[in-house]
Amino acid sequence: MNNPIIELNLLEFCEAAALADVHVIEIVEHGILEPHGSAPTDWRFTDYELVLARRAAKLRRELELEWEGVALALDLLEEVQQLRSENRMLKQRLGRLVE
Numbered sequence: 001m002n003n004p005i006i007e008l009n010l011l012e013f014c015e016a017a018a019l020a021d022v023h024v025i026e027i028v029e030h031g032i033l034e035p036h037g038s039a040p041t042d043w044r045f046t047d048y049e050l051v052l053a054r055r056a057a058k059l060r061r062e063l064e065l066e067w068e069g070v071a072l073a074l075d076l077l078e079e080v081q082q083l084r085s086e087n088r089m090l091k092q093r094l095g096r097l098v099e
Helices: 011-015 020-031 045-065 067-098
Strands: none
Touching: 011 020, 011 045, 020 045, 020 067, 045 067
């Protein structure tokens, strides 16, 4: 059974993320979020984007970063996560070869 993807409009998204609409628009302009739709009134956000927006807001607040810095930090965190995943996979393969 597939989990349905939650879609929120801008107002719902702002409420769920506890962000003002101007901040959400800034986040989109910096490429942190990529909602479906061509204009803010048409935007639809998924549950994944909600998690990402909350994470971005936390980075901005705790590290006192501008949105450009938040975007860079999120990219670097994603890269670290991918490298860790790849490292785990390679360790498993190596373990099979060594046995």
